Amino acid sequence: MAFVLSALGMPIAMYLLRRFNIMDRVADNKIHEHPVPRGGGIVIFLAFAIAVVVPWYRDNPMNGVLIGSAICMAVGAIDDIRGGISAVVKFITLVGTTLILSFYGVRLDVFSWAPLDLLITMVWIVGVTSAFNGIDNMDGLAAGVATIVSTMYLVIAVQAYLTIGSETNLTWFGLLASGLIGANLGFLVFNFKPARIFMGDSGSFFLGFTLAALGVMGEWNSNPIIACSIPVLILGVPIFDFSYILIARILSGETRTVRSIISHCAPDHLSHRLVWMGFSQRYAVLFIYLVSTALGVTGILLRNSSSYFDNALALFQGFAIVFIVMILMLTAARRQRNLSALKPELFERRPETVSDQDESSREVA
Secondary structure, three states: OHHHHHHHHHHHHHHHHHHOOOEEOOOOOOOOOOOEEEOOHHHHHHHHHHHHHOOOOOOHHHHHHHHHHHHHHHHHHHHHHHOOOOHHHHHHHHHHHHHHHHHOOOOOOOOOOHHHHHHHHHHHHHHHHHHHHHOOOOOOHHHHHHHHHHHHHHHHHHHHHHHHOOOOOOHHHHHHHHHHHHHHHHHHHHHOOOOOOEOHHHHHHHHHHHHHHHHHHOOOOOOHHHHHHHHHHHOHHHHHHHHHHHHHHHHHOOOOOHHHHHHOOOOOOHHHHHHHOOOOHHHHHHHHHHHHHHHHHHHHHHHHOOOHHHHHHHHHHHHHHHHHHHHHHHHHHHHHHHHHHHOHHHHOOOOOOOOOOOOOOOOOO
């Protein structure tokens, strides 16, 4: 149902967004050659929400996630319509939605002390939402990664059902994951390169929040270290990409103050660096799909492992994948520096290395 609603609603959204002039315009720092409607995330959310509400299954955590997702979508939609919104407003929104999640029982249980667990939950929600917002920078990338992450969540929910039965607490978890899969696949029909519509902040903000919230409540493992590692692996691509570029910008002196760290936006994410290495945009996106799938499968294997040795092997595999990606990013940066030094005229405008959607690639925090 989510797929059908999304696929059928997207052409309507494209018409209305054009009609009301909610467009991502052509500019020197963008690669699309004609204006593209932004705001497809509104349809993604509506398709997702309708599909998961229709079965009339209710659970407190599910209600909390849906309310928080709706708020994030609304704030993102205002951003799309206005062409920008303060990062402070987005941060306050995430703090507020985290409090809503906590009220409905969606909260990490790491230290068994409510205030500290709430703080850690807030850091996770803000960090993952910001990280996911950052990967929305090429056609099909954010929606594809969201689909892969949601698929991993769904696999875990199905495994729990087959193992435990109908008593599992992950019924709502699998239901939400299914809705996200369908809604994002319907959007990808129109967003995979060449994109005819962008999700905008209405999509990346709500998707990042929802995936982060699901990561809080998964029944991962009784071992706290393993339990923390599994959602990090499943969401490994946005988390690693975001962490790497923040550290790289600080070490290079590109960002020097807290304000610049929060507000700085540049075409230096993993997808851009793959293009620097010679990947086409489409192959760069497909490569990131592959990395995201590999990390997600590693997380599932880690959850299902039954010995310390198996746990160690799964963790080693996850670190190895991340290390390979890090080598690629470092190599791309070195190649770009060398090429810009030899032929600076090539970098007056770099159409293959900039963001498709500057609004969507703006970090929240």
